[in-house]
Amino acid sequence: MSDVLDLACELIRRRSVTPDDAGCQALLAERLRRAGFRIEHLRHGEVDNLWAVHGDGVPTLAFLGHTDVVPSGPEAVWHSPPFEPVVRLCDHPDRENQKAAIHDRTLHLYGRGAADMKGAVAAMAVALERFVAAHPRHDGRVALLLTSDEEGPANLDGVRKVAEGFRARGERIDWCVVGEPSAKATLGDLIRVGRRGSLSGTLVVRGVQGHVAYPEKALNPIHAFAPALAALAAERWDEGNADFPPTSFQVSNLNAGTGANNVIPGELTALINFRYCTASRAEDLRARTEAILRRHGLDFVLEWNLSGEPFLTPPGGRLRDAVVGVCRDLRGMEPEQSTGGGTSDGRFIAPLGAEVVELGPVNATIHKVDECVDVAELERLPALYEAICERLLAS
Numbered sequence: 001m002s003d004v005l006d007l008a009c010e011l012i013r014r015r016s017v018t019p020d021d022a023g024c025q026a027l028l029a030e031r032l033r034r035a036g037f038r039i040e041h042l043r044h045g046e047v048d049n050l051w052a053v054h055g056d057g058v059p060t061l062a063f064l065g066h067t068d069v070v071p072s073g074p075e076a077v078w079h080s081p082p083f084e085p086v087v088r089l090c091d092h093p094d095r096e097n098q099k100a101a102i103h104d105r106t107l108h109l110y111g112r113g114a115a116d117m118k119g120a121v122a123a124m125a126v127a128l129e130r131f132v133a134a135h136p137r138h139d140g141r142v143a144l145l146l147t148s149d150e151e152g153p154a155n156l157d158g159v160r161k162v163a164e165g166f167r168a169r170g171e172r173i174d175w176c177v178v179g180e181p182s183a184k185a186t187l188g189d190l191i192r193v194g195r196r197g198s199l200s201g202t203l204v205v206r207g208v209q210g211h212v213a214y215p216e217k218a219l220n221p222i223h224a225f226a227p228a229l230a231a232l233a234a235e236r237w238d239e240g241n242a243d244f245p246p247t248s249f250q251v252s253n254l255n256a257g258t259g260a261n262n263v264i265p266g267e268l269t270a271l272i273n274f275r276y277c278t279a280s281r282a283e284d285l286r287a288r289t290e291a292i293l294r295r296h297g298l299d300f301v302l303e304w305n306l307s308g309e310p311f312l313t314p315p316g317g318r319l320r321d322a323v324v325g326v327c328r329d330l331r332g333m334e335p336e337q338s339t340g341g342g343t344s345d346g347r348f349i350a351p352l353g354a355e356v357v358e359l360g361p362v363n364a365t366i367h368k369v370d371e372c373v374d375v376a377e378l379e380r381l382p383a384l385y386e387a388i389c390e391r392l393l394a395s
Contacts (some may be wrong), residue, residue: 120179244277
């Protein structure tokens, strides 16, 4: 068993469901301490965060990951226990291929977090050990930042909190490689060079409860909201730009009623979300949304939550060029350079002035039953991370 596979298995065995780190960071900290890294544990609330640094001065290249995982769901539906890592042939059909049930007969590592993202965290740790052993007097600093609160709904005490502390104490990060599973079909075929922002809202539309037989004595908030919802869904928020698609608006939940079919509800609650690009600003999206609701005469309360601004590492940046070059030289491919997908903790590091690029394994099974990662690709990943270090910090 290789170093990275062995370490990934050790991490998967720890049932680190958000925000419980379950000892993952202590294991990694001890390994990196032996390799000469300075270790700082940054615990906030129930969340463990780890900052491990080697070297001094500038520039700083940081690798960013998380040790927490999402719940497994019913363990009985897994082919093997989710927190007992198993290496076996992947013999499940590719259900996304509609033309044929193609079976991938390569070895895969199964377990919750194998792809998202304990495999990449293990690869980062192994790459850093190898790099500092080969280049003990490298330029600047190389670091690993880990949290146990990436998968949580609020992300208040993880990288968001750490970034606030870094800003207050003047901690500098020039380049940040995020290990989120970015690839589509094979390692290195896609990297993420930016992410859209995420703006969510909880909307309560107030009506007047009453009997369905006497609608003149009530005000149905569902009926009142329907035209406004149609207007919100039809609104063209922006046209996007060369780096991002247009901003999208979605309703993720709509709830009203008492459970009785003869009662007009007194209020409606809707959960809304914008995934927005750099062509829009959060404050403008809020203002335009509320203006549409007012224009339709609604009595409403709308509470907003901004979970992250959009960010982009532009072409020509040293980190982006380094990652593209590593994929080209070590993987023999020109990676797609994407700003798609959801959000990542890179959104908290980019505002510190860092270039941020995401490079990780295939994301086909993340958050699914029988989550897995290709063993051969997992074992190639440390070499990619180490090569990025060499291009940026080895004289």
